[in-house]
Amino acid sequence: MWEKQHFLIGVTGGIAAYKTVDLISRLKKKGADVTVIMTRNAKEFVSPLTFQTISQNRVYTELFEEDWDVRHISLAKKGNVLAVVPATANFINKAAHGLADDLLSTVFLAFKGKKILVPSMNVNMFDNPITCKSLNMLKKLGCYIIEPEEGFLACGDVGKGRLPETETIIEEFEYVISKKDLMGKKILVTAGPTIEPIDPVRYITNRSSGKMGYAVARAARNRGADVILISGPTHIPPPCRVKLIRVETAQQMFERVVEHFHEVDIVIKAAAVCDFKPKSTRGDKIKKTDVDFKLVLVQNKDILYELGRMKQKQILVGFAAETRELFKNARQKLVKKNLDMVIANDVSRADTGFASDYNKINIIYNTGEIEGLEKNTKENLANLILDRVVEHYC
Numbered sequence: 001m002w003e004k005q006h007f008l009i010g011v012t013g014g015i016a017a018y019k020t021v022d023l024i025s026r027l028k029k030k031g032a033d034v035t036v037i038m039t040r041n042a043k044e045f046v047s048p049l050t051f052q053t054i055s056q057n058r059v060y061t062e063l064f065e066e067d068w069d070v071r072h073i074s075l076a077k078k079g080n081v082l083a084v085v086p087a088t089a090n091f092i093n094k095a096a097h098g099l100a101d102d103l104l105s106t107v108f109l110a111f112k113g114k115k116i117l118v119p120s121m122n123v124n125m126f127d128n129p130i131t132c133k134s135l136n137m138l139k140k141l142g143c144y145i146i147e148p149e150e151g152f153l154a155c156g157d158v159g160k161g162r163l164p165e166t167e168t169i170i171e172e173f174e175y176v177i178s179k180k181d182l183m184g185k186k187i188l189v190t191a192g193p194t195i196e197p198i199d200p201v202r203y204i205t206n207r208s209s210g211k212m213g214y215a216v217a218r219a220a221r222n223r224g225a226d227v228i229l230i231s232g233p234t235h236i237p238p239p240c241r242v243k244l245i246r247v248e249t250a251q252q253m254f255e256r257v258v259e260h261f262h263e264v265d266i267v268i269k270a271a272a273v274c275d276f277k278p279k280s281t282r283g284d285k286i287k288k289t290d291v292d293f294k295l296v297l298v299q300n301k302d303i304l305y306e307l308g309r310m311k312q313k314q315i316l317v318g319f320a321a322e323t324r325e326l327f328k329n330a331r332q333k334l335v336k337k338n339l340d341m342v343i344a345n346d347v348s349r350a351d352t353g354f355a356s357d358y359n360k361i362n363i364i365y366n367t368g369e370i371e372g373l374e375k376n377t378k379e380n381l382a383n384l385i386l387d388r389v390v391e392h393y394c
């Protein structure tokens with residue numbers, strides 16, 4: 001996805017311009033092509049040579065230079081996304097009124113692709129009704145605005161105006177550049193492990209990191225779906241624009257999934273639900289002197305099996321984590337749980353599966369067809385899974 005993108009990054013004169021260097025480095029690592037256009041004031045903060053080195057492309061700063069082409073028009077035709085990072089109050093107010101008095105503002109006016117603004121400035125400048133009105137006007141005209149964050153500002157004030165973290169900006173860019181083939185669909189994703197308490201300090205759980213489920217939730221959100229993510233405990237930052245419901249036990253996950261099941265079109269159950277829980281949970285910590293203590297386990301509800309029984313219009317996608325007889329076991333789960341698709345993965349491999357950023361999966365369809373996918377990042381596999389759901393069932 002990133003390889004096909006050509007970003008024009010406009011840099012205006014704000015202290016956050018130094019953070020744009022990191023952003024461009026991340027875009028390049030993802031495979032995007034980047035061309036930087038700087039305003040004169042931006043050059044006060046970061047040298048064009050820095051951006052030239054990091055983008056591996058010529059940096060443009062002047063409207064009038066000895067050159068054979070009409071620069072603002074040729075640059076405007078070059079990229080498919082124009083993002084101004086940081087966008088100062090001056091640039092935003094100028095852009096809202098169509099003023100074009102330097103290279104970046106003329107390119108902004110001539111550009112016909114997707115436009116993104118990432119404002120960063122003093123809180124009072126951001127809250128000023130003129131800036132608010134300009135941002136609203138630009139939003140209505142189709143510009144995508146990535147809101148600044150609250151916190152300590154370079155001027156010493158505290159408030160809204162900080163440039164968001166690079167990770168957040170990348171996530172928003174990803175949303176803007178993704179195809180929107182799941183627009184209008186509501187998708188419920190479960191992720192992570194569940195934990196089943198033994199006493200106030202101990203619990204039973206499994207090795208799931210939640211990475212696969214979170215990747216599916218983010219990919220579905222990027223493609224326009226309305227996403228509900230029901231997650232067991234993980235260390236993954238919450239994805240933006242996804243309704244995140246945190247749970248701990250299998251019973252809590254069951255209740256929240258059933259609560260939302262009727263309103264969704266697709267369910268992707270990537271969670272590694274604990275099959276067993278302690279028969280009873282002790283209110284006090286079990287002491288080591290309690291030598292007669294025996295841990296008695298009972299089965300949890302199989303959430304996916306229950307959904308398979310309740311299913312009406314919903315597409316049900318399950319995962320099958322196996323260490324042996326991958327296809328036989330996965331196929332049995334597909335039939336028993338009344339699934340449309342099952343993602344079978346061999347969790348005994350050290351290089352894929354739990355905790356890894358990679359996975360190697362096979363997709364088994366309800367027609368009996370099996371499709372093996374190459375080892376890939378969980379992000380790419382999430383998109384491939386969604387491609388198959390769209391192709392086969394939507």
Ligand code: CTP
Nearest residue numbers: 269270271273275301302303304318319320321
């Ligand atoms: N699943 C579930 N509720 C459970 C157990 C599993 O909803 N109590 C779901 C998982 O989210 C996954 C699928 O069922 O999508 C298969 O999970 P897996 O752990 O591979 O298999 P189990 O059905 O638990 O069977 P087993 O552990 O015996 O392999």
